Amino acid sequence: DTEVTQTPKHLVMGMTNKKSLKCEQHMGHRAMYWYKQKAKKPPELMFVYSYEKLSINESVPSRFSPECPNSSLLNLHLHALQPEDSALYLCASTTQGVNTEAFFGQGTRLTVV
C-alpha cells in the first residue's frame, strides 16, 4: 500500500464551523506533513510531524490545529476560518524525511463561506 488517503475530498464550511481534515498512511512512514495550496501556486508547508511529535509549525494561525494521534494518522482541526483559507489542503508522508520520496494524498478542497 503506497497511498496517502485524505478525507473528505471536498468540504464547504461556514466561518463559525468546526471541522477536521483527516490523513492516513500505512507505509510505516515516520514523518507526515500538511501543506496548503492556493490556485496556480506551489504548496506551502504548514506543519510537520516527526515520530508523532510536531517538529515544524510554519507560523500558521491558531485557527488551524494539527494532531497526530498515532504514526498512521494526521488530523487538521479547523475552527473559525476565513474565506481566504479556502484552498487545497495536501497531506504527505516520507519514510526518512524530505530527502526521501514524499507521497502526497489527493487533497481536500476546502471552501469557507
Added chain:
Amino acid sequence: AQSVTQLGSHVSVSEGALVLLRCNYSSSVPPYLFWYVQYPNQGLQLLLKYTSAATLVKGINGFEAEFKKSETSFHLTKPSAHMSDAAEYFCAVSEGNTDKLIFGTGTRLQVFP
C-alpha cells in the same frame, strides 16, 4: 537558505516534440532536488530525484533530468511529449535536515495535438 527558480510559468509544445522545463537552484550545500507533477485536482507525484548518486536521473513516464553543478541547474526533459503529459510541474529542493521541501513556482505544460 535553499531555493529553486523555475523559468517560464507556461510551456506549450506539440505532441511528439521535446519537452524542456527549467529549474535553477540555490544551495550552499549539496542539494537534494526533486521534480513533482500535479494533474488537475490531484496531489503531487514524484517524477524523479537527485541525491548525488548520478548526475543524469531517469524518472517515470519517460522523463529525465540532469544535475549541472556549474550551472546550478536541474532541468527536466522528455524526448517526445504526449497529450497525457499536460500538467503542472514543480521543481523542489530539500532544506538540509529541517524536513522542509521548498517548491518552485511551477510550470504548466500544455501539449497540443
